[in-house]
Amino acid sequence: MKKEKNKTPLHFCSSLSGSIWEISSHLAVEFQKHFNLTCEFLNESPEKKEVLLLHFLDPSIVRHEEFKKFKKKILIQPIDGTIIKKDVVDLFNEFDLIISPANASRNILQENGVTTKIKIIPNYYDSSLFDSIKKQKIEKYIPKDKFIFYHESTLHPRKGIEFLYEGFVKAFSDTKHVNDVVLIVKDNLYNIGNFKKIERLKRETIKLQKKYTNPANILKFSSYLNEEELKVLWEYTHCYATMAKIEGFGIPMLRFNLLEKPILCLNNKNSGYNDYLKNGMDCHMIPTKQIIAEDEFMWLYEKETEWAVPNIDDVVSGFRYCFNHHDDMLNDFQFIKRNHEMKEKKYLFQNVIKNYVNVIEDELNS
Numbered sequence: 001m002k003k004e005k006n007k008t009p010l011h012f013c014s015s016l017s018g019s020i021w022e023i024s025s026h027l028a029v030e031f032q033k034h035f036n037l038t039c040e041f042l043n044e045s046p047e048k049k050e051v052l053l054l055h056f057l058d059p060s061i062v063r064h065e066e067f068k069k070f071k072k073k074i075l076i077q078p079i080d081g082t083i084i085k086k087d088v089v090d091l092f093n094e095f096d097l098i099i100s101p102a103n104a105s106r107n108i109l110q111e112n113g114v115t116t117k118i119k120i121i122p123n124y125y126d127s128s129l130f131d132s133i134k135k136q137k138i139e140k141y142i143p144k145d146k147f148i149f150y151h152e153s154t155l156h157p158r159k160g161i162e163f164l165y166e167g168f169v170k171a172f173s174d175t176k177h178v179n180d181v182v183l184i185v186k187d188n189l190y191n192i193g194n195f196k197k198i199e200r201l202k203r204e205t206i207k208l209q210k211k212y213t214n215p216a217n218i219l220k221f222s223s224y225l226n227e228e229e230l231k232v233l234w235e236y237t238h239c240y241a242t243m244a245k246i247e248g249f250g251i252p253m254l255r256f257n258l259l260e261k262p263i264l265c266l267n268n269k270n271s272g273y274n275d276y277l278k279n280g281m282d283c284h285m286i287p288t289k290q291i292i293a294e295d296e297f298m299w300l301y302e303k304e305t306e307w308a309v310p311n312i313d314d315v316v317s318g319f320r321y322c323f324n325h326h327d328d329m330l331n332d333f334q335f336i337k338r339n340h341e342m343k344e345k346k347y348l349f350q351n352v353i354k355n356y357v358n359v360i361e362d363e364l365n366s
Helices: 018-034 086-092 103-111 137-141 161-172 195-209 227-236 251-258 312-324 326-331 334-338 340-347 349-365
Strands: 009-014 036-039 051-055 072-076 097-100 117-120 147-153 181-187 217-221 239-241 263-266 283-286 289-292 306-309
Touching: 009 018, 018 036, 018 051, 018 349, 051 349, 072 349, 097 103, 097 349, 103 117, 137 227, 147 227, 147 312, 161 181, 161 195, 161 217, 161 312, 181 227, 239 251, 239 312, 251 263, 251 340, 263 312, 283 312, 312 326, 340 349
Parallel strands: 009 036, 009 051, 051 072, 072 097, 097 117, 147 181, 147 239, 181 217, 239 263, 263 283
Antiparallel strands: 289 306
C-alpha cells in the first residue's frame, strides 16, 4: 500500500470471525482513507509504531515485545459477560484507550477494575439499509400470508435459542392463530463450535412440536444469503425476536429499530441495546433473572459470569403480546420517527467512522 507522509501510521489488528471480523473489514477499508494503514489482513508490518488499534483482546499481541513500542495502544472491545478474569483485566489496563460500543460494556469493564479510559463508539448501519429492495428468488420461500417473527445470529449459547424455539412453539401451537404466524431463523454457515448444540435444539424442538396436533411452524435458513436476499427477509418481517442472554451491542436490533419493526427481547441492564431501545415503546422486554452462564465459551470471563434468562411463561406471553398488539406498537413508533434524524447521525456508518478517526487522532495528540 502506498504511504502518504501526512497521514498518521496506524496498525490495525483483528483475529476473530463473525461480526468482529465483518466490522473490522469495514473499518479497515475506511481507515485506509485517513491513516497510513498497515494491518494483518494485508500482511504488512508497521514502519512507524505510532498507533496500534486492536479489535478484540488478544493476549499474544499484548504480551509481544513489539506491543510496548507503540506510542499509543487502543483496544476496541465489546463485552458479553459480567465477571472478567483478573489477568484479563490486567491486559485491558495495558492499553491507553478502550473503545466500546455501548454504555453497558463500559459499566462492566469499570465494575471489574478496568482503569483505562473508555470511549463509547457505537456499531453502525449503512445507508443502503433504506435502499429499494430488488426482487429475489428467496421471496418464493417466504410465507406472505403470515405474521413473521424473525431472528438472525450465530446461534451461539448466549443467544438463547432454546427460549426462542420453545416460547414460540408454546405460544401458538394448537391455538386459533397457529396458521397465522411463523418464526423464521437465519443462522450462519456451519460452525464446528456450536453445530452439535444447534442440531440438538432442533431435534428437541421437533419433539416438542410433535406434542401438538397443530404445531407452530419454524422456518430456518442456514445457507449463505447475500445482503439483497437478507433485505427481503427484513422487509417481510413483522417483529424481530431475540432471547440473547447478554448482548454487547446487538447490530440486528439496531437495524430493525431503524426499520421501525417492533422488537421482542430480554430486559437486561447488561446488554448494549439499552442505549437505543426503550421498553414499551419500540420493543417489548421480557422480565429476567441473573444466573451463572452455561456453555460460555469466551475465554475472557470467569465461570461465575452471569447471563439474564427469562421464565418460559413470560416468553410465551411476550410472543403473544407482540402478535396481538403489533398495530399498537407501530403507533407508538412515533417517537422513533421524531428521533430518526438523530439516530441516523449517531449510528450512520460514515459518522461512526468520523468518530473513530477523531478519537484516534485525539488520543495520539493527548
